Amino acid sequence: xxxxxxxxxxxxxxxxxxxxxxxxxxxxxxxxxxxxxxxxxxxxxxxxxxxxxxxxxxxxxxxxxxxxxxxxxxxxxxxxxxxxxxxxxxxxxxxxxxxxxxxxxxxxxxxxxxxxxxxxxxxxxxxxxxxxxxxxxxxxxxxxxxxxxxxxxxxxxxxxxxxxxxxxxxxxxxxxxxxxxxxxxxxxxxxxxxxxxxxxxxxxxxxxxxxxxxxxxxxxxxxxxxxxxxxxxxxxxxxxxxxxxxxxxxxxxxxxxxxxxxxxxxxxxxxxxxxxxxxxxxxxxxxxxxxxxxxxxxxxxxxxxxxxxxxxxxxxxxxxxxxxxxxxxxxxxxxxxxxxxxxxxxxxxxxxxxxxxxxxxxxxxxxxxxxxxxxxxxxxxxxxxxxxxxxxxxxxxxxxxxxxxxxxxxxxxxxxxxxxxxxxxxxxxxxxxxxxxxxxxxxxxxxxxxxxxxxxxxxxxxxxxxxxxxxxxxxxxxxxxxxxxxxxxxxxxxxxxxxxxxxxxxxxxxxxxxxxxxxxxxxxxxxxxx
Amino acid sequence: xxxxxxxxxxxxxxxxxxxxxxxxxxxxxxxxxxxxxxxxxxxxxxxxxxxxxxxxxxxxxxxxxxxxxxxxxxxxxxxxxxxxxxxxxxxxxx
Ligand code: HEM
Ligand SMILES: [Cu+2]
Numbered sequence: 001x002x003x004x005x006x007x008x009x010x011x012x013x014x015x016x017x018x019x020x021x022x023x024x025x026x027x028x029x030x031x032x033x034x035x036x037x038x039x040x041x042x043x044x045x046x047x048x049x050x051x052x053x054x055x056x057x058x059x060x061x062x063x064x065x066x067x068x069x070x071x072x073x074x075x076x077x078x079x080x081x082x083x084x085x086x087x088x089x090x091x092x093x094x095x096x097x098x099x100x101x102x103x104x105x106x107x108x109x110x111x112x113x114x115x116x117x118x119x120x121x122x123x124x125x126x127x128x129x130x131x132x133x134x135x136x137x138x139x140x141x142x143x144x145x146x147x148x149x150x151x152x153x154x155x156x157x158x159x160x161x162x163x164x165x166x167x168x169x170x171x172x173x174x175x176x177x178x179x180x181x182x183x184x185x186x187x188x189x190x191x192x193x194x195x196x197x198x199x200x201x202x203x204x205x206x207x208x209x210x211x212x213x214x215x216x217x218x219x220x221x222x223x224x225x226x227x228x229x230x231x232x233x234x235x236x237x238x239x240x241x242x243x244x245x246x247x248x249x250x251x252x253x254x255x256x257x258x259x260x261x262x263x264x265x266x267x268x269x270x271x272x273x274x275x276x277x278x279x280x281x282x283x284x285x286x287x288x289x290x291x292x293x294x295x296x297x298x299x300x301x302x303x304x305x306x307x308x309x310x311x312x313x314x315x316x317x318x319x320x321x322x323x324x325x326x327x328x329x330x331x332x333x334x335x336x337x338x339x340x341x342x343x344x345x346x347x348x349x350x351x352x353x354x355x356x357x358x359x360x361x362x363x364x365x366x367x368x369x370x371x372x373x374x375x376x377x378x379x380x381x382x383x384x385x386x387x388x389x390x391x392x393x394x395x396x397x398x399x400x401x402x403x404x405x406x407x408x409x410x411x412x413x414x415x416x417x418x419x420x421x422x423x424x425x426x427x428x429x430x431x432x433x434x435x436x437x438x439x440x441x442x443x444x445x446x447x448x449x450x451x452x453x454x455x456x457x458x459x460x461x462x463x464x465x466x467x468x469x470x471x472x473x474x475x476x477x478x479x480x481x482x483x484x485x486x487x488x489x490x491x492x493x494x495x496x497x498x499x500x501x502x503x504x505x506x507x508x509x510x511x512x513x514x515x516x517x518x519x520x521x522x523x524x525x526x527x528x529x530x
Numbered sequence: 531x532x533x534x535x536x537x538x539x540x541x542x543x544x545x546x547x548x549x550x551x552x553x554x555x556x557x558x559x560x561x562x563x564x565x566x567x568x569x570x571x572x573x574x575x576x577x578x579x580x581x582x583x584x585x586x587x588x589x590x591x592x593x594x595x596x597x598x599x600x601x602x603x604x605x606x607x608x609x610x611x612x613x614x615x616x617x618x619x620x621x622x623x624x
Contacts, residue, residue, distance in 0.1 A: 183598075211606060247617050298609055299616060314620035 008415065008510040026111035029511060031118055032097030033413065035088060038122060040482075042084040047478065049077040054437075054471040057464045060456050070454035071140035072155075076132060078143030079160055083167050084125045086398050087256060090263035091209075092121070092174060094405045095202045097413060099178065101504040102196050104187025104522065106514045109180040113173055120170035128163025131156045142452060144253070147234030147245035151226040158227060161220045168213045168220075171259070175209025178202050187503075189522035196502045196526040197286050201266025204290040208255045208262075208297070216252035219245070246308055250301035258297045260394060261361075262290055264401030265332055268354050271408050272336050273527045274500040275351035276343025280527045282335040289328035296325045303372050307381045315374055322372035329365055333358065348498065349423035353404030356431050360396025364389060367442065382452075384463075385445025388438045396434060403430070403481065410485060411493030415510040422484040429477030436470025502526050539588070547588045554581050 007013050009029045012021040022030055053073055056063050100108055108114050132138045135156030141149055150157050182203045186195060222233045223245075232238025234245040273280045280286065302310060302318040336358060345351070367389045370376045380386065411417055441449075444463035449456055456464065496505040507515055558577050566573055587593045592600055 211609060243620075247620070251613055251617070295609075298613060302616075302620070309624075310620050311623035313623045314616075317616075317619075 007513055008508070009513050010414075010510050013513065024115075026107070026115050027513065028096045028100050028108050028111065028114060029413075031114050032093050032095075034118055035092040035096065035121070038118075038125070039085050039088065039093065042080050042125065044478075046077055046080040046085060047475065049073050049080070051471055051475060053077065054464075054468045056454065057456070058468050059464075060458055060461060062455070067454040068140065071452070072132075072138035074452055075139050075142050075160075076129075079128055079139075079164070081394070082143050082256075083128065083164050084121075086260045086394055087167070087171060088121060088174070089260055089398060090267060090402055090405060091178070091202055091205055091259070092117075093402075094198075094267065094409060095174075095178060095205075095263060098409055098504050099199050099202055100181065100185070101507060101511060101515050102502050103182065103185065103199050104190060104503050104516065104519050105181065105185035106516065106519075108177050109184055110177050114177055117170045117173040117177070120166055120173070124163050124166030124168075124170060126163070127166055128160050131159035131163065134159060144249060145220070145223060146242075146249075147223060147226070148236065148240070148242050150223055151235050158224055161223050165217050165220045168217045171209045172213045175206035175213075178206040179210065182206075187519050187522050193284065193287070194522055194525055195287075197269040197280065197283070197290075198263070198266040200287045201262045201269070201290045204294040205259055205262045208259050208294050212252045212255040212259075212298070215248060216256075219248040219252070222248075243305070243308055243310065246305050247302065250304045251298075254301040254304065255294075255297050257393070258293055260398045262293060264357070264398045265290070267401050267405040267408070268336060268357055269332070270500075270502065271350050271354040271404055272339050273529065274408075274498050275348060275354075276340045276345050277499065277529045278339055278343040278527075279525075279529055280335070281338040281341075282331070283525070283527070285331055286335050289331045292328040293325060296321070296328070300325050300372075303377070306374055306377050319372060319374040323369070326365065326369055326372075333362060333365075349418075349420055349427060350404050350408035350498070352424060352427045353400050353407060356427065357397060357400040357404060360392050360400060360434065364392030364397055367392065380445055382450060383445040384441040384449040384451055387451050388441035388445060391438045391441075396438070400430075403427075406485070408498070409504075411497045412504055412509050412511065415493050415508075417490040417493045417497065418485050419490065422480060426477050426481035426484060429473050429480060431477075433470050433473030433475075433477050437467050437474055438470070440464070440466045440470075501528060539594075543588065547584055550584055551581055 009027050012018070014021055014024075016024055022034060025031065025034075053070065056065060056070060096108070096114070100106070135158075136154045137156060139145075139150075139155045139157045139160045140153060141155075141157060145157065145161060150161075182195075182199055192200075222231075225231045226233050226235060226238070226240070230238060232240040234240040234242050236242065269280060269286055300318060300322045302314060303322045306315055306319075367385070371380065371386065371389060407418070407423060440463035444460045445451075447459065447463075449460045449463070493509045495507070495509050497509075498505075503520065504511070506520070554577055558574060561573055561577075562570075586603065592603065
């Protein structure tokens with residue numbers, strides 16, 4: 001093996017060249033990059049669809065296209081962003097790229113299964129997208145596929161639902177792979193409590209992927225069965241119960257938001273200590289709060305159903321449970337802030353994005369509490385307030401954490417640096433644009449602007465137009481950021497550009513094929529700066 | 531990681547397990563002829579649980595592997611049971 005080690009993973013050493021070498025690779029780092037490229041394409045398509053909606057909403061009444069087209073656009077926008085961007089998200093990209101190196105392994109436990117997961121991901125995405133072009137037109141149910149409408153509409157729901165089903169399997173297999181990897185392949189001496197916190201968060205995430213995803217899988221198949229075979233699961237006219245659909249859907253989809261956010265929190269927990277050059281405060285509390293979030297997160301799903309006609313008791317019980325899950329999330333925020341206290345902070349782009357994450361995640365989280373509280377939610381459910389809340393969490397949280405992770409590990413991935421000034425500028429546009437885009441949605445939501453509506457009353461015009469300006473700034477920010485990272489080669493990156501203390505900074509940039517010449521022996525904790 | 535130990539089960543054990551499963555299946559079918567009214571589902575579920583227990587222990591090797599796997603299975607089952615319980619608790623109180 002001693003020879004192969006000298007080659008970086010970006011050079012082709014196998015029997016194939018060019019793109020084929022990538023499509024047949026089992027190297028976790030290459031697979032991570034392949035996820036990233038695919039997701040970036042999906043993300044850009046999703047963003048453009050979002051801008052199309054903003055354009056239509058610029059003024060009340062119909063501007064450019066009709067209501068049914070709008071229904072189709074918000075549905076596919078949601079499907080793309082949720083199922084193909086943020087659910088695989090940071091775990092598939094940075095979990096694959098960094099986690100095996102951070103725990104001192106040559107690769108994941110099942111490298112071929114890992115590649116297979118990527119193919120399932122592409123296949124599922126292709127099936128979901130085919131819904132736009134085949135059958136009776138694009139689905140118009142929203143990404144939530146609520147029954148009984150989803151079992152009755154004539155649009156092409158089956159393709160979208162089946163695509164989501166296949167994507168789910170990709171997610172399950174990645175989760176399985178990571179659980180086994182973290183149990184079996186840690187470097188000698190690396191006990192669970194000497195493991196860095198990003199792998200910890202992936203471990204908690206992986207359990208959710210394995211345990212929750214099958215439920216949505218079977219639920220989506222039930223929708224197809226009801227459409228094709230007229231089996232009455234959800235449609236009351238067939239003897240079914242529509243609320244059963246909502247239970248089953250959210251039993252998965254609430255834990256799914258933790259599939260998205262836990263790895264994001266994990267990345268932030270890596271970045272803060274590195275740029276504050278301080279030991280992370282409350283290591284164990286952060287590690288265990290990931291598990292606590294994963295566990296409690298299973299039992300709060302019905303806070304999406306306060307207005308659906310559940311029993312009164314179920315409503316307040318779920319409201320109570322929802323407040324519990326805020327505790328471990330808050331623990332993390334306090335620990336990040338305390339880690340920075342008295343640190344020697346250097347404000348580089350990854351750190352800026354991490355700060356942006358904390359700010360936006362807190363707005364998203366606190367507004368989540370007002371939604372979790374039964375009495376307030378009755379008023380703002382299904383309004384633009386909800387749209388603002390989940391964009392703050394998903395885009396402000398997961399999205400900004402993704403950008404932070406990208407700027408953090410970019411030098412390791414490509415062995416190159418990028419232009420800091422332009423990265424900071426991109427951050428400025430993204431941060432200002434984001435808040436301009438989504439903050440007004442809180443306001444008009446409280447004023448009564450319903451969600452998933454193509455038209456609105458004149459009093460919402462100002463809010464919608466501020467949002468449109470924000471959307472434009474955000475788009476500019478995304479373009480600057482991507483151009484800065486991917487348009488030309490930067491200077492050569494050192495092995496450890498940020499002074500990080502975890503294992504990925506001890507290997508060359510870009511890392512060699514099997515990561516380590518010799519697996520290191522771990523003798524202490526991961527973050528020792530003092 | 532390399533396999534440090536492996537367990538080889540006697541074929542006779544598998545034979546007994548098969549027999550037990552067949553007998554339990556026969557019982558499942560037989561009780562459907564008896565009218566247990568509200569208890570029908572419960573009885574079917576109990577028999578099925580016994581069968582899965584046997585399958586998990588012998589065919590899926592829980593008996594011979596590290597304790598950790600048993601912990602995992604118990605944990606997963608408890609989450610599953612809690613989720614079902616919470617769902618039905620809404621139905622019962624509606
Ligand atoms: C420039 C970026 C974006 C813009 C302009 C945008 C805009 C919008 C708009 C206008 C809606 C429709 C609200 C309604 O009428 O109910 C929406 C819905 C949604 N967006 Fe975004 N969005 C963007 C990025 C994202 C990102 C990054 C994600 C996820 C990571 C995301 C996830 C969602 C989801 C899940 C919905 C709900 C879809 C549904 O109701 O079925 N969006 N977005
Ligand atoms: Cu939720």
